[in-house]
Amino acid sequence: MAKVILVFASMTGNTEEIAELVGKGVSDAGMELVVRELPAGEPKELEDYDGIILGSYTYGDGELADEFLDFFDEMNELNLSGKLGAVFGSGDRAYDQFCVAVDILSDKLVEQGAELPLEGLKIELAPEDEEVCIAFGRSFAEKVKSVHA
Template identity: 50%
Template sequence: MPRILVVYASMTGNTEEMAEAIAEGAKEAGAEVVAKEAFDASAAELNDYEGIIIGAYTWGDGDLPDEFTDFYEEMDTLDLSGKKAAVFGSGDTSYPIYCGAVDTIEMKLRKLGADIAGESIKFEYNPTETEKEQGRSLGRRVASLAAAG
């Protein structure tokens, strides 16, 4: 049974809502899932899981949320080679850079050697039912890939 860690930063609950949908999908695929907010997680925990799914809302002009920065910076010491990973997050299209935090996190995961399991999910404000189904699908995909090694 693959172990999946879902780490997220959510200010209004929108990103948390998607994290729950993603975790649900991974569980449906038979994974053991732990979901936690970034300020309750340590980047070193990523080493203990076969699958990593990280989400954050985008702050201002494409920035990572303040409560996510420590976790993000701690990731620099990791080698995530062989880990299956995915990224998701919420944003606001009225800003010049839509969901920039999602792109920043995905680049970091790639740099650290993680295998990106699918296209990142970006959504505006709260996720629609269709977007939540995309999240469940992404969770199932990461779990399946993590189980296959």
């Protein structure tokens, strides 16, 4: 059975709420799911999964979450060829750079060889429509299942 790992960082709880909903979608689709809230988990662990979901809030003027910085740097050592990836995040449109962490993490997954079958999910602050997040997780799980059946 294909396995999915979800790694996220949350400061105010918004990204954690999104992670829970995305995870629900993955689980509802019948996938085995492991969740790590940073700083727990090691980047090398990503190589053990068929699907990788990363989630982060965008901090300040378009910066990756502090909790993600070391993890992000250590991802340079990974070979994620053959893996599917997805990225979600929370942000605030009051800043010029909205949810840039999603783009930063998406680019890193691609650089390391992963394929991204879905556009990154960008949520302003907290999710208003929970089903959007659940559907994102479910859709990703279905993509992983179709490739790794």
